Amino acid sequence: MNGRRTFLRGFLSVLLSGGAIGGILKILPSKAEAREAPPKGQKWFGFGVSVDKCIGCARCMDACKNENNVPREPFFVRTWVERYITRKNGQTTVRAIAPGDEAASETASDKTILRSFFVPKLCNQCASPACVQVCPVGATFQTADGVVLVNEKTCIGCRYCIQACPYGARYLHPVSHTADKCTFCYHRISQGLLPACVEVCPTQARIFGDLNAAASPLSRFLRMNKIHTLKPGLNTEPKVYYANLDGEVR
Amino acid sequence: MGKLFEKFPDPLARLIIVFLALVAVGATVYFGIIPKPVKDARIQWADAVKREKARPVKYAGFHVCQECHGEITNKKKAGYHKDLSCETCHGPAKAHTEDPDKTKPVIPTARTFCPQCHAYNPSRPRGFPQINPVAHNPLKPCTSCHNPHDPKPPTTPKECSACHGEIARTKAVSHHVQLECTDCHQAPQQHKVAPRSVKPSKPQTREFCGKCHGKDARDKLAKSAPKVDMAEHGEKYVCWQCHYPHSPEVEQ
Numbered sequence: 001m002n003g004r005r006t007f008l009r010g011f012l013s014v015l016l017s018g019g020a021i022g023g024i025l026k027i028l029p030s031k032a033e034a035r036e037a038p039p040k041g042q043k044w045f046g047f048g049v050s051v052d053k054c055i056g057c058a059r060c061m062d063a064c065k066n067e068n069n070v071p072r073e074p075f076f077v078r079t080w081v082e083r084y085i086t087r088k089n090g091q092t093t094v095r096a097i098a099p100g101d102e103a104a105s106e107t108a109s110d111k112t113i114l115r116s117f118f119v120p121k122l123c124n125q126c127a128s129p130a131c132v133q134v135c136p137v138g139a140t141f142q143t144a145d146g147v148v149l150v151n152e153k154t155c156i157g158c159r160y161c162i163q164a165c166p167y168g169a170r171y172l173h174p175v176s177h178t179a180d181k182c183t184f185c186y187h188r189i190s191q192g193l194l195p196a197c198v199e200v201c202p203t204q205a206r207i208f209g210d211l212n213a214a215a216s217p218l219s220r221f222l223r224m225n226k227i228h229t230l231k232p233g234l235n236t237e238p239k240v241y242y243a244n245l246d247g248e249v250r
Numbered sequence: 251m252g253k254l255f256e257k258f259p260d261p262l263a264r265l266i267i268v269f270l271a272l273v274a275v276g277a278t279v280y281f282g283i284i285p286k287p288v289k290d291a292r293i294q295w296a297d298a299v300k301r302e303k304a305r306p307v308k309y310a311g312f313h314v315c316q317e318c319h320g321e322i323t324n325k326k327k328a329g330y331h332k333d334l335s336c337e338t339c340h341g342p343a344k345a346h347t348e349d350p351d352k353t354k355p356v357i358p359t360a361r362t363f364c365p366q367c368h369a370y371n372p373s374r375p376r377g378f379p380q381i382n383p384v385a386h387n388p389l390k391p392c393t394s395c396h397n398p399h400d401p402k403p404p405t406t407p408k409e410c411s412a413c414h415g416e417i418a419r420t421k422a423v424s425h426h427v428q429l430e431c432t433d434c435h436q437a438p439q440q441h442k443v444a445p446r447s448v449k450p451s452k453p454q455t456r457e458f459c460g461k462c463h464g465k466d467a468r469d470k471l472a473k474s475a476p477k478v479d480m481a482e483h484g485e486k487y488v489c490w491q492c493h494y495p496h497s498p499e500v501e502q
Contacts, residue, residue, distance in 0.1 A: 006259050006261070006262055009262070010261070010262045010265050013266075014265070014269060017269060017273070052375055053375065054375075055367055055371075055374045055375065055378055056371060056373055056374060057366045057367040058366065059338055059366070059367075063309060063337075063342075066308055066309070066341070066342050067307075067308045067309055067342065068305075083373055084373075085373070113372070116372055116373040117373050117375075118373055118374075138291040138294070139294075141291070141295045141298070143295075143299055149295075149298055149299065149302055150298075151294055151295060151297070151298035152298075153294070153297070153298065153301075154294055183302060186299075186302045186303065186305075187302060187303050187304065187305035187306075187307060188307055188309075190303045191307065193307065193309075193311045194311065194312075196308070196309045199309050199311060199312065199335050199337060199338075200309070200335055200337055200338040201338075202331075202333065202334045202338050202367060203333070203378075204333055
């Protein structure tokens with residue numbers, strides 16, 4: 001009787017102190033919380049896409065691959081352009097275009113097509129990013145200026161973030177085996193340059209800027225257009241803003 | 251302390267000693283051996299930001315080129331390609347700005363290059379200048395007729411179809427084939443210079459279509475045109491709000 005009580009007391013104290021040690025050591029990394037836009041004067045980067053200006057030339061995809069050493073295979077992309085074809089029977093087909101694609105001339109005489117257009121896509125740099133929430137090792141995070149980055153030193157390549165991203169903006173880099181995504185060309189924008197895709201876009205369909213700046217091409221873009229974001233119902237608060245977006249685009 | 255231990259039964263006292271030793275080892279490992287960046291994600295993130303910022307830039311940016319190539323930049327500024335960055339066609343040129351003699355940007359001359367933007371594709375915005383690369387002067391390099399820094403058609407197009415090919419082709423097989431674009435649209439000269447800033451006019455009144463399609467139309471082309479009673483048909487709408495004039499529907 002006495003022996004059992006002693007044992008139980010000892011066992012319990014070991015359990016408790018074990019829990020306390022775990023608490024002190026903080027075995028799990030701290031989770032990043034979604035942040036509000038910082039006060040005026042600090043940078044909070046955003047992006048604008050004018051859908052009706054995109055000509056689907058894929059210069060942006062090419063420039064992105066040049067600038068960021070993205071693998072040349074068409075499957076790996078940080079930014080891509082989708083071609084939407086809506087038919088008169090209401091069906092919509094979407095295909096990502098590839099640089100050097102032959103123009104699909106067969107659709108020119110296709111009278112079943114109601115409308116068709118291009119939509120450029122990239123990481124939405126969400127203010128409340130799902131990918132950051134799911135990362136088990138804290139390898140993906142949001143910078144002070146609102147860009148979501150991947151720390152390739154700590155990324156374990158588990159692909160949770162690739163699954164979690166509602167926009168399909170991430171891929172697993174075939175060489176480093178870590179998650180990779182658009183960074184708004186962080187190395188360029190921190191020097192005051194434009195992201196490579198914005199730099200080369202021949203029709204100014206892509207606009208980059210600081211959402212906190214009173215005067216910038218992006219502020220004007222947001223002021224002059226009716227703006228939509230992708231999948232607003234998911235509360236990810238994307239910072240890529242679309243003008244003239246079709247309802248079929250997700 | 252000794253008295254306290256005496257109160258515990260012997261096995262438990264040993265257990266506590268082992269436990270305290272474990273805590274001590276754990277603490278030394280955590281505070282002494284494991285480096286700080288491993289424990290604090292914020293340090294890792296700061297490192298990652300530093301690494302990200304240190305990546306090499308490959309596109310020099312649009313304002314750099316004019317420092318040396320002022321003449322050609324000014325020429326480009328006045329033409330249709332004014333919004334294009336030099337690097338859109340010539341590729342990444344940061345290396346060229348650092349050592350102009352060692353690396354030269356590419357000069358794309360292949361006939362496949364310009365059609366990346368200018369090949370006809372029905373998904374492209376209306377009015378964007380497009381050609382059919384198969385039918386458009388086969389095998390001739392684009393630059394033999396067009397100067398890419400000031401792209402103009404060899405002669406200023408009198409035909410609207412130079413840009414509005416899709417509409418021209420549609421109209422060519424429709425019942426309106428005999429109508430000229432200018433019969434219905436007036437395009438100010440400025441529209442040919444800055445197509446999006448000044449748009450051509452569209453017929454604003456019902457009476458305009460009524461000249462041919464009204465019940466008692468007298469226009470010389472109106473003989474075979476289908477007639478409606480303008481007073482009763484369509485009411486408040488301008489005709490083109492329901493009918494597509496470039497390919498008017500035919501009743502069976």
